[in-house]
Amino acid sequence: MALLETISDPSQIRDLDVTQLAQLCTELRQYIIACCAENPGHIGASLGAVEIAVAVHKVFDTPHDKVVWDVGHQAYAHKILTGRREAFKQNRKYHGISGFPRRAESPYDAFGTGHSSTSISAALGMAVAAQLEGKHEHVVAVIGDGAMSGGLAFEGLNNAGSLNADLLVILNDNQISIDKNIGALHNYLLKVTTDQRYNRLKKSIWDRLGAGRVRAWLQKQVKNTKRSLMRADGEALSLFDSLGFRYFGPIDGNDIASLTFMLERLRDIPGPKLLHAVTTKGKGYAPAEEEQTIWHAPGTFDVETGRRTGKKSDIAKFQEVFGTTLLELARKDSRIVGITPAMATGCSMNIMQAEMPERVFDVGIAESHAVTFSAGLAAEGMLPFCNIYSSFSQRAYDNMIHDVALQNLKVILCLDRGGLVGEDGATHHGAFDLAAFRPVPNLTVCAPLDEAELRDLMYSATQPGYGPTVIRYPRGCGRGTPWRDRTFTYIEPGTAVKLHEGSGIALLSIGAIGTKGVEAVARASREQGIEVLHFDMRFLKPIDTAALEEACRKASRIITLEDGVRTGGLYSAVSEFVAARGLGCTVIPLGIPDRFVEQGTPAELYAECGYDADSVYQMILKQKN
Numbered sequence: 020m021a022l023l024e025t026i027s028d029p030s031q032i033r034d035l036d037v038t039q040l041a042q043l044c045t046e047l048r049q050y051i052i053a054c055c056a057e058n059p060g061h062i063g064a065s066l067g068a069v070e071i072a073v074a075v076h077k078v079f080d081t082p083h084d085k086v087v088w089d090v091g092h093q094a095y096a097h098k099i100l101t102g103r104r105e106a107f108k109q110n111r112k113y114h115g116i117s118g119f120p121r122r123a124e125s126p127y128d129a130f131g132t133g134h135s136s137t138s139i140s141a142a143l144g145m146a147v148a149a150q151l152e153g154k155h156e157h158v159v160a161v162i163g164d165g166a167m168s169g170g171l172a173f174e175g176l177n178n179a180g181s182l183n184a185d186l187l188v189i190l191n192d193n194q195i196s197i198d199k200n201i202g203a204l205h206n207y208l209l210k211v212t213t214d215q216r217y218n219r220l221k222k223s224i225w226d227r228l229g230a231g232r233v234r235a236w237l238q239k240q241v242k243n244t245k246r247s248l249m250r251a252d253g254e255a256l257s258l259f260d261s262l263g264f265r266y267f268g269p270i271d272g273n274d275i276a277s278l279t280f281m282l283e284r285l286r287d288i289p290g291p292k293l294l295h296a297v298t299t300k301g302k303g304y305a306p307a308e309e310e311q312t313i314w315h316a317p318g319t320f321d322v323e324t325g326r327r328t329g330k331k332s333d334i335a336k337f338q339e340v341f342g343t344t345l346l347e348l349a350r351k352d353s354r355i356v357g358i359t360p361a362m363a364t365g366c367s368m369n370i371m372q373a374e375m376p377e378r379v380f381d382v383g384i385a386e387s388h389a390v391t392f393s394a395g396l397a398a399e400g401m402l403p404f405c406n407i408y409s410s411f412s413q414r415a416y417d418n419m420i421h422d423v424a425l426q427n428l429k430v431i432l433c434l435d436r437g438g439l440v441g442e443d444g445a446t447h448h449g450a451f452d453l454a455a456f457r458p459v460p461n462l463t464v465c466a467p468l469d470e471a472e473l474r475d476l477m478y479s480a481t482q483p484g485y486g487p488t489v490i491r492y493p494r495g496c497g498r499g500t501p502w503r504d505r506t507f508t509y510i511e512p513g514t515a516v517k518l519h520e521g522s523g524i525a526l527l528s529i530g531a532i533g534t535k536g537v538e539a540v541a542r543a544s545r546e547q548g549i550e551v552l553h554f555d556m557r558f559l560k561p562i563d564t565a566a567l568e569e570a571c572r573k574a575s576r577i578i579t580l581e582d583g584v585r586t587g588g589l590y591s592a593v594s595e596f597v598a599a600r601g602l603g604c605t606v607i608p609l610g611i612p613d614r615f616v617e618q619g620t621p622a623e624l625y626a627e628c629g630y631d632a633d634s635v636y637q638m639i640l641k642q643k644n
Contacts, residue, residue, distance in 0.1 A: 089138030091119030113619030133446020136169025180263020272296030342367025409449025438582030444618030454587025466530030
C-alpha cells in the first residue's frame, strides 16, 4: 500500500522518519499531478510547496497549532494531508471542495486565503488572541514571495515586529508568482540567496545549531554572525531585522530533512521569526519546472508527455481582444501606458509588453499602488490603462475614489474577470464591481456585450468625451463577433443599443451576459411569438435615460439582466429611475443573489443563480402569463 493512502490526518505524519517523509513527498506530487491532469487546478505552486506542507504538519500540532497559507494556490498537499485525499478529486468542481483554504471546509484551514498577502496579518491576530486568552499554541504563516510584494504583508510584518508576537513566517521563495516576480523585494531576496559570503556564514551557523550547544549561546552566535554579515555587506539582512523579525535562512525548502530540522528548532524560539525557504515552482514535474508561468494553471494535460489537452476555441477571448487592442492604441498614441498588478500574462498585457516593455509596468501584487501609480501618470498627461482582475480591484476601491475620481484624473481601469468566473469560486468572482463603482462621481462605468464593443469602448475611453472610466468584461471567449482590423467606432458615453424590438416586456442587459438574453429573446419570439424589447445598455453610468423612457413607455414589466450582484447594479439603477418618475412599471432582477457563490463552471453557476439563457426565457414566459 502506498504511504499516502495510510494518511488520513496529520497526526499520522508525526511518527514517520526522514526516509518515509521523503517517500510521502514523492507520492503527494504524483497524486497532485494525476488529479490535476484530469481536473485542472493550480499545480505549479502546490508542487513546489509539498515539503513545506509535510514539514509543517510533521512539526506542529495542527489543528491546535494554526497554519495560514498565502496564497491558497500552494495548499494542495495541505488539503490532501488533512482528510481530503478523496475529496481532492473533486477540487474546484461544482459542489466539490474549494481550490483554496476555507474555514467552513476543515478545522485545519485556519483562515481563508483566496487573495494574496493576508497571511501575516491574520496569523498575527491569531497569535495575539492566543496570548490574550493564555493559550499555548503556535501560529505559522506560509507566504509566497510573490504575495510578499503586497503592501498588506509589510503592514503585518511591521505590526508583528512591534508587538513581539510569537509568530513564525515561512517565506516560500520560488522567484515567481504567475509571471516572473519583479521589484526591489525580489531583487533583495535574489541577492541574499546567491551571495556566496552569506551562504558560507549561513552554513557555519547551521552546523553549530546541530552541535547540541546551549540554545542561548547558539542564538547569540546567530545574531553575531548576522551582524558581522551586515557590517561586511552593508544591507543583506537589514530588511527583516529592521522590522523586528529574527531571520533564518535561506535554506532549501524542497529538502524535507533540512526543513523539518529547522522547523523543530524554530518552533520554540519566542517572538517573531522568519524562515526563508527557497523552493522550485513545479518541483518534481519537468514540464512544470521548465514552463512555470504556463504551469501555474495549465488546464488538463497528459501526465506522460506534459502535452496540454484542453480544448481550444476558435473564438477569441476577451483577454486577447484587450491585449491586442491596447497595443494597437499604444502604437498610435505615445501617451498610452499599461499597468498591471502581476497579471501581465493573465490579462494579455504581455502582448504590449513584448513590443513596448518601457511602457508597461508590472507593479507586483499591489492593486492599490497600481491605481494610485496610474493616477500619478495621468496627472502628468499620460493615458494609463490599468488592468486588474475584478475581485482584486476591491482592494483599490479607496484609491479609485480618492486618487482618481475625486481628482477627475483620466485613468482607464479595465476590470478583467467581471462576473462569475467559474472554478476559482467565491474569492475570485467579480460580483461587486458594477454596484461598487456606480455611486462614485466622475466615473464612467461600462461593460461591452462582445469583442467589438470592448475594442470600441477602449478606443472611446481615450477620447476627449471621457474622463476616468471603468470597463469591465468577463473571463474567456466572446461570441465570435468580428473585431480584428476594424476601424474604431466612437461610442458616446451613456448610449444603449436596441437589440430587439418589442412591447409589453422589456429586457435590459449589461455586459457579455446579454448574449444569454439574446438567446432567450430569440427563443421567445420563435417558439411563443412573444416580442421582447431588448436593450444592451452598455453603460451603467451615465445610464441611457432615453432607452429607459422607451422601455417604460412600451413595457409594463422590465427584466434586468446583469452578471453581478443585483443590489446596487443595473437593477437598482432602473428601479431608482422608475421610482423617481412615479412610473407604473414592475422591475424584475436577474443576477447574482445576496450570497456568496461557490465554485463550478460558469454554466452551472449561471443556472444556479437563475440567469442562464433558459432561466431568462422562463422569466419572460412568466411575465407574459
